[in-house]
Amino acid sequence: MKMKALVLTAPEQLSLQEVEVRKPQKDEIVIQVKACGVCGTDIHMFFGDKGAFQNDYPLIMGHEFAGIVTQTGAAASKFKVGDHVAVDPNIYCGQCRPCLRGDVHYCENMTGIGTTVSGGFAEYCTVKERAAYLVPDDMPFEYAAMMEPVSCCMHGIDRSNIHSGDTVAIIGFGSIGQIIFELANNSGAARIIVIEPMEDKLLRAKEMGAFLTINPSSKNILLYLKQNKIPSLDTVIECVGRKDSMEMAIDIASNRGTVMLFGLTPPNTKLEILAFEQIFKKELTITGSYINPFVSQRVIDLIASDHIDLSKIITDKIPLKDGVKVFTNPSYRRHGKIVIGNL
Ligand SMILES: [Zn+2]
């Protein structure tokens, strides 16, 4: 059977092509893709940036997707045709030392759907059935497709030491910052402070219920917090990945606080921090978050129970046939979360 797919054949060479739907092996299922989110990683791969996944061409990208099961392999018994599923694109081997220790996101033999093997910017995608999760029939496919990015954020939140009643600051309020906001709220943060230079995003933060919004280009943050009687920032989550904002996160975190460096930062980025004043004396915990081990089911339950509002986070739905322009037209990158698919 043939399908349409966005095929990347070299850096910046992406086109809609007709290709064969791969037949499922015994333990695989075929999914008719209904929605596939565009991630910063896809943009990096499109441009052939170093530090993005080491992929071979041609490649069908897309690792944030959901759809309907249309075929099952001979030994695939988890799903039936017609089931709605979302995909966790990171397939670990289950045999290597990190896997056996439960650190599956450090698997030495990891396969990435949409990064090392064909992904979801296509009408169909054939995947191992263990990569798929059942989602309720009434969950919109574009929400189900957000299982992957939300699960990356949830792993970050799990590592952020947020306790009920804490004050949390979020630096950067793109789609990831907004998901982090919802999850911090769910974790019991009493006050969430959003630091972001774009006024329209600050407005969005106010609408979502931010206690305080700060434009760092016009305000001295520590002074402004003091004026607004914010005594401490217990957790600071950096969602940008820039040297200056990571240094800011470490600077503004309070004594015994946690700094979560969540924004994807280019390799070889060096930070300048004062070891005594900013870490030692503050007993600061500085941590990171890598991929999304064992959180997908919790994320589906969170979305299904309406504990996270994805309606405003997804800004554009683009049909597959127009998908190339999302990569070639830079204006799309200023939007929020873009979903490509058959919606
Ligand atoms: Zn991604």
Ligand SMILES: [Zn+2]
């Ligand atoms: Zn492994």
